[in-house]
Amino acid sequence: MKDKYLLKKDHLLPLLRKLKKTYRLIAPVRNTHGDTLFTAIDRLDEVRIDLDKQPQNSLKQFFFPQQEVLFTYDNPAGDSYHFQPVVEESPPSLYFGVRPCDLSAVLYMDVVFLKDAKDPSYLQKRQNSILVGLNCNDPFASCFCNVTRSGPFIDFGFDLQLTDLGDRFLVEFDRSRGQEIITSWQQFFAPAGEADVKAQYQSFLEARGKFSLQVHLDQAVRKLALGEVPESVWEELSMRCQDCGGCAYICPTCTCFTIHDLQTSDHAGERLRSWDACTFSGFTRMAGGHNPVDRQMRGIEKRFRHKLQFDVKKDNRPSCVGCGRCVNICFGGTDIVRFINMTCCENS
Amino acid sequence: MPSQSKDLYLPRPAEIREVIEENSQIKTFALSFIDREYQDRFSYAPGQFLMVSVPHCGEAPISVSSTPVSGGAIHLSVRRAGRLTAAMHGMRKGDVVGLRGPYGRPFPMAELAGRDLLFVAGGIGLAPLRSVINTCLAAGHGRRITILYGSRTPSDIAFKADLTSWGETANVSCLLTVDRAEPGWQGEVGLVTALLAQCRLEPDDAKALLCGPPMMIRAVLAELAERGFADEDIITTMERHMKCGVGICRHCHMDDKLVCRDGPVFTLQELKQLKVMELLG
Numbered sequence: 040m041k042d043k044y045l046l047k048k049d050h051l052l053p054l055l056r057k058l059k060k061t062y063r064l065i066a067p068v069r070n071t072h073g074d075t076l077f078t079a080i081d082r083l084d085e086v087r088i089d090l091d092k093q094p095q096n097s098l099k100q101f102f103f104p105q106q107e108v109l110f111t112y113d114n115p116a117g118d119s120y121h122f123q124p125v126v127e128e129s130p131p132s133l134y135f136g137v138r139p140c141d142l143s144a145v146l147y148m149d150v151v152f153l154k155d156a157k158d159p160s161y162l163q164k165r166q167n168s169i170l171v172g173l174n175c176n177d178p179f180a181s182c183f184c185n186v187t188r189s190g191p192f193i194d195f196g197f198d199l200q201l202t203d204l205g206d207r208f209l210v211e212f213d214r215s216r217g218q219e220i221i222t223s224w225q226q227f228f229a230p231a232g233e234a235d236v237k238a239q240y241q242s243f244l245e246a247r248g249k250f251s252l253q254v255h256l257d258q259a260v261r262k263l264a265l266g267e268v269p270e271s272v273w274e275e276l277s278m279r280c281q282d283c284g285g286c287a288y289i290c291p292t293c294t295c296f297t298i299h300d301l302q303t304s305d306h307a308g309e310r311l312r313s314w315d316a317c318t319f320s321g322f323t324r325m326a327g328g329h330n331p332v333d334r335q336m337r338g339i340e341k342r343f344r345h346k347l348q349f350d351v352k353k354d355n356r357p358s359c360v361g362c363g364r365c366v367n368i369c370f371g372g373t374d375i376v377r378f379i380n381m382t383c384c385e386n387s
Numbered sequence: 388m389p390s391q392s393k394d395l396y397l398p399r400p401a402e403i404r405e406v407i408e409e410n411s412q413i414k415t416f417a418l419s420f421i422d423r424e425y426q427d428r429f430s431y432a433p434g435q436f437l438m439v440s441v442p443h444c445g446e447a448p449i450s451v452s453s454t455p456v457s458g459g460a461i462h463l464s465v466r467r468a469g470r471l472t473a474a475m476h477g478m479r480k481g482d483v484v485g486l487r488g489p490y491g492r493p494f495p496m497a498e499l500a501g502r503d504l505l506f507v508a509g510g511i512g513l514a515p516l517r518s519v520i521n522t523c524l525a526a527g528h529g530r531r532i533t534i535l536y537g538s539r540t541p542s543d544i545a546f547k548a549d550l551t552s553w554g555e556t557a558n559v560s561c562l563l564t565v566d567r568a569e570p571g572w573q574g575e576v577g578l579v580t581a582l583l584a585q586c587r588l589e590p591d592d593a594k595a596l597l598c599g600p601p602m603m604i605r606a607v608l609a610e611l612a613e614r615g616f617a618d619e620d621i622i623t624t625m626e627r628h629m630k631c632g633v634g635i636c637r638h639c640h641m642d643d644k645l646v647c648r649d650g651p652v653f654t655l656q657e658l659k660q661l662k663v664m665e666l667l668g
Contacts, residue, residue: 109396112485114442120400120483122440124393155648156633159393295637298396298630302443310396310445315636322638325628326447326469331663341640349643 043231044210050227062133067094097141097291106313113307133169139190140362144291172197181363186256189360191246259379263348279371280339286365287316398440398485409545417460432493433518434652438632440485444471448629452514454521464514490632509537509599534561537579541572590615597623618656
């Protein structure tokens, strides 16, 4: 089979060991608390790579850290004020075991950070990244990437992509950098046969049938576009939302940020950017206190409209990737799945 | 002249050449970049804004109130509203701030040429319109210009030198009103919409440019609609909380538009497609 390869599971760790010599390796690691998190791996032999559970974090924090220094400044006197760029070279990094939802989220972040103005920090980290995907044979309980069309399998956007076929992975590439890895380490890869590709397709068909959540995404998108979402839905959601920002922080496609100064001495400081959430009441509040958006009532509405209405209008697809993390984290029960299904059950 | 990628968020130091106290709340800062070569290359268009940095206070978007002249000082008229603007009000000639920009979609200057122009402003709202008016006059705009300006009290009237000079220009009529008179005030008292009633306007051949508090905008829009102005001939500039200024951070969103990138200048026709507080009340 042209351009499709096999990697025996026994060869995975030896391959990663080789790759780790060239790249900083980031992969889902099960920690001592039992959490699985994308983690930069220091010593491969001392960690347990976990490809069975969904990582609790996405790749967002690696390309767009929760807080980062944009530059430093000093003003020894009123008549001097200097700005020094922070040169923080991101090492070439290989992200391993990236599921289709998280891969789709990176492709969405590319649009946010690189389409018009090019964000220098993001661009640098992205240019130095290799994405090795992992198709999802077994979607998790809160997953709904089948309706956001970002999984359970994906066929673009990765450098390399693995599909678990039991004792081996089927390996595909979508970018020349992925092909280079196969060429450089060909001792680990064997050409795939027709049976392997059939097995991959079979896995895809089975995975597609395994989703347990019923999410009427298209219907909600249509209702939002037509202005048919009943006011009672917004009222109930805003009443129940605890304004914790958890959904936005955990979301792989929520990229709103704030910029602020941190004074480090009498005459110096750092200009920082930090994650922000459009559900927060201060998000649109202007100097002097005027707020053009009633955040109490409309904060959560803005978030859902952005993902399911405005981004659909602009890019023809929602910017929710169906990873289900907000479903797991929201203790107010106002996650996006609840919203979608409320919208479709209530009569307008 | 937006920054290159690597210094997207990096301001450049600019020195305060002059501070003009417009009223107790508004000061106009005349600034120029310390890098003389950059200052000479720097250009902007009326309606655009700059991100202003003040030590330890972060950044705020301020629209330019001057007329783009090669190498000329950049005027930023700043109302004391929050922490950054209060700190800026404490700054003197010779002090240094950071500037980056200009950003945003400017007023459609080419469309304004050859049309009667109506400017309606309230308070600090005259700042961005001042840039348009002086640019039009410098370009020899020959058609009628009507300027209506509302302030809270006579001592709140800003840009007095400009108002005087506009009042003395042949094709310009400049009318002022205040919400509350003070001893010695001989002029109008009342809403800026009352001034509108005194004006001779030919809506088919005019453009109206508004900037001011939302309540004023709503009242003026209603009056202009009554007078037969088409939505595409009514232009305003929006104010929103902003952080990046370059269309990434999303603080200034209005539905699917971003004020920093798609605005801040919008026609009423464009705004009617959006759920905008200024129009909805």
